[in-house]
Amino acid sequence: MSEIRLEHVQKHFDDFAAVRDSSFTIANGDFFVLLGPSGCGKTTTLRMIAGLELPSGGKIFLDGEDVTDKKASERDIGFVFQLFALYPHLNVRENIAFPLRCQGVPRAEIKTRVAEVAKLLQIEHLLGRRIAGLSGGDSQRVALGRAIVRRAKAFMMDEPLGALDSEFRQLMCGELRRLHDRISATTVYVTHDQIEAMMMADRIAVMNHGIVDQIGTPREVYETPASLHVAGFIGSPPMNFLGFRGALAPGATSLELEGQPIAIPPLAEGVSERDLILGVRPENVALVSEGGLRGTVFGTEYMGTFQIVTVSTRWGPLKARVSSSLPVGVGSAVGLALTAEHIVLFDPATGRALPRRADAAQRATVLPGVAPGSPSSTAYV
Amino acid sequence: MSEIVLSGLSKRFGELEALRDISLTIANGEFVVLLGPTGAGKTTLLRLVAGLERADLGKVFIGGRDVAHDPPALRDVSFVFQRYSLYPHLTVFENLAFPLRAPMRRMPRAEIKEKVEKTAELVRIAHKLATPVTRLSGGEMQRVAIGRALVRRPAVYLMDEPLSSLDAKLRAELRLELKHIQQDLGATILYVTHDQTEAMTMATRIGILEAGRIVQIGTPREIYEAPRNTYVAQRLGTPRINLLPIGHFDAAGLPAGVATIGARTEHIRMRPNPQGSAVVVLVEPLGNETHVHLEAHGQEIVCIAPPGAPPVPGQRMRLDFSEVLYFDGEGQSVLAAPSDPGRELAFH
Numbered sequence: 001m002s003e004i005r006l007e008h009v010q011k012h013f014d015d016f017a018a019v020r021d022s023s024f025t026i027a028n029g030d031f032f033v034l035l036g037p038s039g040c041g042k043t044t045t046l047r048m049i050a051g052l053e054l055p056s057g058g059k060i061f062l063d064g065e066d067v068t069d070k071k072a073s074e075r076d077i078g079f080v081f082q083l084f085a086l087y088p089h090l091n092v093r094e095n096i097a098f099p100l101r102c103q104g105v106p107r108a109e110i111k112t113r114v115a116e117v118a119k120l121l122q123i124e125h126l127l128g129r130r131i132a133g134l135s136g137g138d139s140q141r142v143a144l145g146r147a148i149v150r151r152a153k154a155f156m157m158d159e160p161l162g163a164l165d166s167e168f169r170q171l172m173c174g175e176l177r178r179l180h181d182r183i184s185a186t187t188v189y190v191t192h193d194q195i196e197a198m199m200m201a202d203r204i205a206v207m208n209h210g211i212v213d214q215i216g217t218p219r220e221v222y223e224t225p226a227s228l229h230v231a232g233f234i235g236s237p238p239m240n241f242l243g244f245r246g247a248l249a250p251g252a253t254s255l256e257l258e259g260q261p262i263a264i265p266p267l268a269e270g271v272s273e274r275d276l277i278l279g280v281r282p283e284n285v286a287l288v289s290e291g292g293l294r295g296t297v298f299g300t301e302y303m304g305t306f307q308i309v310t311v312s313t314r315w316g317p318l319k320a321r322v323s324s325s326l327p328v329g330v331g332s333a334v335g336l337a338l339t340a341e342h343i344v345l346f347d348p349a350t351g352r353a354l355p356r357r358a359d360a361a362q363r364a365t366v367l368p369g370v371a372p373g374s375p376s377s378t379a380y381v
Numbered sequence: 382m383s384e385i386v387l388s389g390l391s392k393r394f395g396e397l398e399a400l401r402d403i404s405l406t407i408a409n410g411e412f413v414v415l416l417g418p419t420g421a422g423k424t425t426l427l428r429l430v431a432g433l434e435r436a437d438l439g440k441v442f443i444g445g446r447d448v449a450h451d452p453p454a455l456r457d458v459s460f461v462f463q464r465y466s467l468y469p470h471l472t473v474f475e476n477l478a479f480p481l482r483a484p485m486r487r488m489p490r491a492e493i494k495e496k497v498e499k500t501a502e503l504v505r506i507a508h509k510l511a512t513p514v515t516r517l518s519g520g521e522m523q524r525v526a527i528g529r530a531l532v533r534r535p536a537v538y539l540m541d542e543p544l545s546s547l548d549a550k551l552r553a554e555l556r557l558e559l560k561h562i563q564q565d566l567g568a569t570i571l572y573v574t575h576d577q578t579e580a581m582t583m584a585t586r587i588g589i590l591e592a593g594r595i596v597q598i599g600t601p602r603e604i605y606e607a608p609r610n611t612y613v614a615q616r617l618g619t620p621r622i623n624l625l626p627i628g629h630f631d632a633a634g635l636p637a638g639v640a641t642i643g644a645r646t647e648h649i650r651m652r653p654n655p656q657g658s659a660v661v662v663l664v665e666p667l668g669n670e671t672h673v674h675l676e677a678h679g680q681e682i683v684c685i686a687p688p689g690a691p692p693v694p695g696q697r698m699r700l701d702f703s704e705v706l707y708f709d710g711e712g713q714s715v716l717a718a719p720s721d722p723g724r725e726l727a728f729h
């Protein structure tokens with residue numbers, strides 16, 4: 001069992017706060033992804049967990065033991081950087097065995113462990129081969145084998161697929177996740193690629209400017225983003241935002257945009273008159289000929305079964321994901337209808353989402369600084 | 382009139398046959414995207430058109446003129462490279478103005494200013510015209526590089542993966558912008574990339590390149606819906622098309638010679654059923670859709686989960702196929718009888 005717990009962890013580099021007051025728990029066996037743009041503090045957080053960086057404040061616990069001041073080598077954590085890094089002068093077997101030799105593991109045990117890992121990754125037939133002749137996928141598997149052969153308590157992975165092209169990256173995501181399902185070791189994975197995070201994670205921590213904005217399952221961060229940053233960072237294309245000014249009563253179920261009534265999910269609390277932002281994802285926007293929010297088609301992007309239609313409106317460009325069998329002419333006037341239950345409202349002054357009535361209780365568990373305990377975190381792994 | 386005609390182009394580098402018998406016409410105002418993996422010959426082809434490389438065989442016509450003996454400068458093309466190549470000691474304005482300042486053009490100062498400002502608007506860098514390019518972010522530099530190509534009105538634009546060094550968000554924005562700019566200007570563009578989304582969303586026509594040859598050329602919809610062979614079928618569509626041996630399908634009534642069924646996610650209906658032949662191995666929620674990896678008879682099949690509660694690993698599913706694509710033993714497309722489109726196919 002290897003649970004990782006961070007309590008009020010922070011890291012400063014001179015005047016720069018790389019990580020501010022982060023508290024969260026990574027459950028035993030979780031595939032936990034730290035996601036955010038470059039400079040958000042995700043790699044620094046990972047390096048502090050691994051012991052490669054000392055926090056400026058706060059504590060880190062591994063299996064309940066305070067490891068804050070322990071060296072990396074005393075933490076029993078496996079670290080994977082770019083999966084590409086193999087020793088070209090060694091063969092597959094020697095590459096996988098390398099970390100064990102460094103630890104002085106007896107020869108017979110090395111043999112057994114390498115055989116086990118090779119079987120797990122289905123690369124037994126490659127053990128005698130040179131690295132140079134391997135396909136990209138096989139090299140990745142060997143690199144993974146070298147990482148997991150140590151049987152560490154937890155694995156830290158820092159953008160291990162960053163160097164691959166997109167098609168191959170998706171393939172490796174599936175492979176990594178399947179490997180995780182078999183060995184069930186707690187894994188902390190850093191990436192700036194939201195698709196990787198969505199594909200692999202049990203839970204995602206979305207970071208921005210050194211702060212954890214939200215922690216939740218892929219579905220939670222996608223469907224009920226806690227902040228504008230999360231809503232804009234996750235999803236491709238990201239969520240549409242429409243700015244407006246208004247006041248909303250507690251439990252309000254509709255609002256008005258330029259005289260056009262829009263149904264919304266009931267809010268937990270009311271807000272006095274202020275600037276607000278309505279967020280809606282492209283797949284929850286439909287094109288209608290009459291009524292709706294009016295605009296002009298700016299462009300269409302064919303994607304096979306569906307197309308992304310960009311519509312210029314007085315709120316800026318809005319995107320709708322619709323069937324590619326629907327004829328849409330560039331320059332034509334269209335209306336946009338929004339699906340009420342998928343609308344999220346934000347207060348731009350704080351950047352946070354206004355809690356809905358139904359998810360108000362749940363939302364409290366995902367604020368930064370509070371350990372999340374969502375029971376649904378393993379619902380679709 | 383700025384049509385490009387390539388006729389029987391071949392090029393070798395020693396042992397390597399980089400391009401083989403490429404014939405292609407890019408009509409005036411067309412946006413043609415050549416899609417292929419690294420090493421398929423994409424960049425070589427652009428360099429031949431630009432005059433940076435000489436073909437072993439074949440001819441290049443630009444605007445009806447054989448350009449074999451024209452040096453690059455006289456071919457009236459703009460080239461956007463994969464990595465921005467800007468003049469580091471100059472500002473954004475000066476970089477954009479550079480192509481207009483060529484002595485042979487003798488463009489008046491006021492006209493240069495107007496063109497630069499208009500182009501800067503277009504690529505959304507107008508607020509940084511006075512900034513030295515070394516102080517720009519990678520995305521901004523690439524926008525300047527694209528702007529520098531757009532500031533002139535050459536007969537054709539050649540673009541070599543111009544968006545690949547940008548982050549996903551900016552890439553998505555510039556895709557749409559570039560297409561819009563192309564339509565506004567009526568520009569003729571030959572664009573090469575390995576990114577299927579760029580090809581599908583921007584191209585008037587896509588050419589699929591494999592090992593130096595064009596395997597198929599057609600509109601994005603034609604390539605997606607009627608690929609000539611399994612190689613082409615796998616180039617477009619995410620998740621990738623499922624290619625399944627005919628063995629476990631009910632083959633009665635299928636066209637003769639079918640060896641492989643090509644099933645895109647939209648051709649497969651998945652329903653929980655304890656007697657189903659497929660088992661869920663992996664579920665990937667992407668937000669707007671959920672990919673489900675299943676295994677049936679040792680074959681991996683990727684589907685999209687229907688709305689509602691996502692399936693769980695280990696669950697058994699019954700799969701129903703309809704409107705699939707057919708391929709023969711060599712991977713070549715076999716057409717269904719016109720009287721029999723979209724039939725249901727039983728899978729055991």
